[in-house]
Amino acid sequence: MIIRATAIPLACYPYSSTSQIVHWLTRYQGKVSTVLKGAMRPRSPFLGEYDLFSTSELLYFEKRTHTLHAGKECAMLHRRDRFRSDWRAMQAASYLTALINRTTPEEAPHPELFVLFDELLDLAEEYGRHTNFVPWAELQFSRHHGHTPHLADCVLCGSIKELRFCASQGGTVCAVCSRKHKLPMIDCAPDVIAMLQTWLRADHPAGPVKTQLTPRQSLALNAVMSTFMMYQFSLPPNLREKLFIQA
Numbered sequence: 732m733i734i735r736a737t738a739i740p741l742a743c744y745p746y747s748s749t750s751q752i753v754h755w756l757t758r759y760q761g762k763v764s765t766v767l768k769g770a771m772r773p774r775s776p777f778l779g780e781y782d783l784f785s786t787s788e789l790l791y792f793e794k795r796t797h798t799l800h801a802g803k804e805c806a807m808l809h810r811r812d813r814f815r816s817d818w819r820a821m822q823a824a825s826y827l828t829a830l831i832n833r834t835t836p837e838e839a840p841h842p843e844l845f846v847l848f849d850e851l852l853d854l855a856e857e858y859g860r861h862t863n864f865v866p867w868a869e870l871q872f873s874r875h876h877g878h879t880p881h882l883a884d885c886v887l888c889g890s891i892k893e894l895r896f897c898a899s900q901g902g903t904v905c906a907v908c909s910r911k912h913k914l915p916m917i918d919c920a921p922d923v924i925a926m927l928q929t930w931l932r933a934d935h936p937a938g939p940v941k942t943q944l945t946p947r948q949s950l951a952l953n954a955v956m957s958t959f960m961m962y963q964f965s966l967p968p969n970l971r972e973k974l975f976i977q978a
């Protein structure tokens with residue numbers, strides 16, 4: 732069966748000297764993998780019709796027996812050129828792409844995830860160079876997956892005294908509970924927790940990217956978000972570190 736799909740590449744690998752395997756997030760079919768035969772040849776019709784961080788229309792033959800399908804045609808719909816010249820924005824887009832690739836199972840349709848990814852890439856073109864963009868995008872991604880961090884009070888007893896962040900509990904835990912249960916905690920001052928709550932409610936990054944963070948706030952915020960993402964989505968720590976080393 733031939734499928735026509737709106738699709739964004741998640742990863743591209745060489746398959747032979749002239750062909751490529753491309754994993755895509757499609758709007759209605761979920762994550763699919765295709766072989767693009769001859770895609771690396773100089774006069775291939777695939778040339779320039781797909782790229783990381785770009786949205787394309789993809790035509791492929793669906794194989795019933797396995798999950799590697801045969802790409803037939805491809806047409807670029809939205810190239811997102813900014814990522815070619817804005818290196819920091821490209822780093823943010825690259826992290827979001829790796830995040831979606833690692834957390835999305837194959838062939839499980841999830842149209843809302845496609846919409847979110849498409850929108851986050853559009854926003855990353857404009858706001859991705861700001862260091863606050865990725866934590867904001869991570870909060871939106873977590874909310875989308877139903878893993879919103881719990882930040883209002885202690886996850887375990889509801890107290891609002893001396894809250895710290897505990898990734899394994901999915902949010903803030905009070906000093907008493909953290910001692911009682913010997914939980915690994917990240918020190919997180921009330922101003923940082925309040926900032927996370929504000930960013931979580933912000934549907935657009937324009938506000939969050941304007942927030943000026945002190946070095947202490949920036950350190951705490953990134954410690955919280957990197958442990959939270961690692962724990963909730965089983966990410967390797969280096970996925971996010973690469974992004975912030977140069978920040």
Ligand SMILES: [Zn+2]
Pocket residue numbers: 885886887888889890904905906907908909
């Ligand atoms: Zn408690």
